[in-house]
Amino acid sequence: MEILLERAEALRAKGRLAQAAAAYERMLENRGASPRDKLKAHIALAALDRSLGFAARSRGHILAGLRLARRLEATEDIELLRLEQAMLLRAEGRYAESLDQLGRFLDLFRRRGDWEGAGFVLWAMGGALRFSGNLEGSQRAFLRSIEAFRRARDSSGSRYAVLGLAGLKRIRGDVEGSRRLYAGALGKARSDGDLFGLAYAHCGLANALRQLGRMSEARSHYRSSGRLYRRLGDAVDGAYVDWGMGQVEWRSGRPARAGRLFARALAAFKGARETRGEVLALMALASIRYLNGHRPEGIALYERAARAARKAGILTPLEFFT
Numbered sequence: 001m002e003i004l005l006e007r008a009e010a011l012r013a014k015g016r017l018a019q020a021a022a023a024y025e026r027m028l029e030n031r032g033a034s035p036r037d038k039l040k041a042h043i044a045l046a047a048l049d050r051s052l053g054f055a056a057r058s059r060g061h062i063l064a065g066l067r068l069a070r071r072l073e074a075t076e077d078i079e080l081l082r083l084e085q086a087m088l089l090r091a092e093g094r095y096a097e098s099l100d101q102l103g104r105f106l107d108l109f110r111r112r113g114d115w116e117g118a119g120f121v122l123w124a125m126g127g128a129l130r131f132s133g134n135l136e137g138s139q140r141a142f143l144r145s146i147e148a149f150r151r152a153r154d155s156s157g158s159r160y161a162v163l164g165l166a167g168l169k170r171i172r173g174d175v176e177g178s179r180r181l182y183a184g185a186l187g188k189a190r191s192d193g194d195l196f197g198l199a200y201a202h203c204g205l206a207n208a209l210r211q212l213g214r215m216s217e218a219r220s221h222y223r224s225s226g227r228l229y230r231r232l233g234d235a236v237d238g239a240y241v242d243w244g245m246g247q248v249e250w251r252s253g254r255p256a257r258a259g260r261l262f263a264r265a266l267a268a269f270k271g272a273r274e275t276r277g278e279v280l281a282l283m284a285l286a287s288i289r290y291l292n293g294h295r296p297e298g299i300a301l302y303e304r305a306a307r308a309a310r311k312a313g314i315l316t317p318l319e320f321f322t
Contacts, residue, residue, distance in 0.1 A: 012044060016195070018233020021048040039068045039077055046084045050091050053236035053272030058088050083121075090124055093275045093312040095132035099125060116157060119148035123161045130168055131276060133315040138168050156194065159185050163200055170208055171319045179208035199228035203241055206248075215248050222248065236277070239268035243280055250288070259288050275312040279305045283317060 012020035024041040027033050033041070042065030049058040062081050069077040086101035102125050109117035122145035129138035142165040149158035166181035182205035189197035206221035222245045229238035246261030262284045269277035282305035290298025309316050 009044075012048065016232055017048050017052055021045060021052065021233075024048070035068060035072055039065060039072065039074060042068065043077060043080055043084070046081065047087070050084070050088050052234060053091075053274060055088060055092055055273060058084075058091075062088065087124060090128045092273070093131070093314060095128045095313065099128050099132075102128070115148045115152035116154050119145045119152060119154060119157050119161065122148055123157070123164055126161070126164050126168070130164075130171075131314050131316075133318075135168065135172060139165070142168060155188070156192065156197070159188055159194075159197060160200075163197070163204060166204055166208075170204070170211065175208050175211045179205065179212065182208055195228055195232060196234075199225050199232065199234070199237065202228065203237070203244065206241075207244055210244060210248055210251070215252055219245065219248050235268050236272045236274050239265040239272075239274070239277055239281075242268070243277065243284065246284060250284070255288055255292065259285065262288070275308055276314055276316050279309045279312075279314070279316045282308070 009020075021044075024045050027041045028038055028045075042061045046058050046061040046065060049055075049061065062084055065081045066078060068074075069081060082101075083105055086098050086105065089095075089098035089101065102121050106118060106121045106125070109115075109121060122141050126138045126141035126145060129135075129141055142161050145161035146158050146165070149155075149161055162181055163185050166178045166185065169175075169181065170178035182201055186198065186201035186205055189201050202221045202225035206218045206225060209215075209218035209221065222241050226238060226241040226245070229235075229241060242261045242265040246258040246265065249255075249261060250258035262281050266278060266281035266285065268274075269281055282301050286298045286301035286305060288298075289301060306317060
């Protein structure tokens with residue numbers, strides 16, 4: 001049992017999310033697993049399934065983990081699962097609820113002097129504030145996250161906060177500043193062997209290069225990112241790569257190829273209930289249909305995207321620099 005747990009944790013540390021999730025699931029199915037080991041597996045699977053876009057599975061592991069943690073009187077694990085609940089709300093686009101819960105954790109971690117925990121929460125808040133339209137608040141959160149991680153001497157955490165800030169700079173029009181941050185994070189992720197960070201940085205750098213008109217370079221980085229996300233089993237982030245590659249193909253005069261990529265991304269986003277991605281894909285398809293002379297279909301797709309954005313309380317249709 002110890003070997004299985006170590007293997008699962010090693011896979012997770014390497015960013016191999018789908019393989020790690022499968023290993024933890026096998027541990028849960030093993031009748032010889034102790035309650036403590038099962039609790040570890042539930043906590044890990046709550047985070048892994050959330051990252052992989054399986055919200056219902058994540059919630060199931062959170063609830064099962066909470067029941068087990070209460071029985072074991074595992075106070076720290078209860079706290080960890082409550083934080084995972086806040087992260088799941090963020091993943092589902094329920095930003096106001098998520099920010100309320102994350103704010104409580106930020107106060108708690110600050111009182112304890114837990115700067116690594118504070119950095120993580122501020123990073124999560126930066127994303128939630130960005131996607132709910134509070135861009136100034138998002139920038140402050142990412143900068144404070146970088147500061148907290150540096151205080152904790154956590155270079156990996158600081159890198160993810162930098163990646164968050166890079167994405168914010170990009171949608172606000174500072175594309176060259178964004179490109180520089182992504183390029184720096186890419187080099188550090190490569191030297192650390194952080195596969196997920198590497199995939200993330202490749203995709204972000206590709207987005208910035210696309211917006212700068214450097215399509216050949218952008219295509220190369222999207223391909224690298226896509227290969228890594230497939231290797232990691234991350235279909236949701238892989239769909240963002242498809243969307244970005246679709247934008248490159250569209251701007252390179254290949255709308256038919258772009259449409260296929262947008263449609264593939266849309267199917268993955270719908271399957272994972274990733275509303276922001278779904279809105280982006282719908283808007284792209286709406287524009288292609290409209291410009292190809294299919295006006296009613298284009299309008300219908302755009303209105304569908306607008307309804308989805310309003311329902312989720314996100315301002316994605318206004319992010320012209322995405």
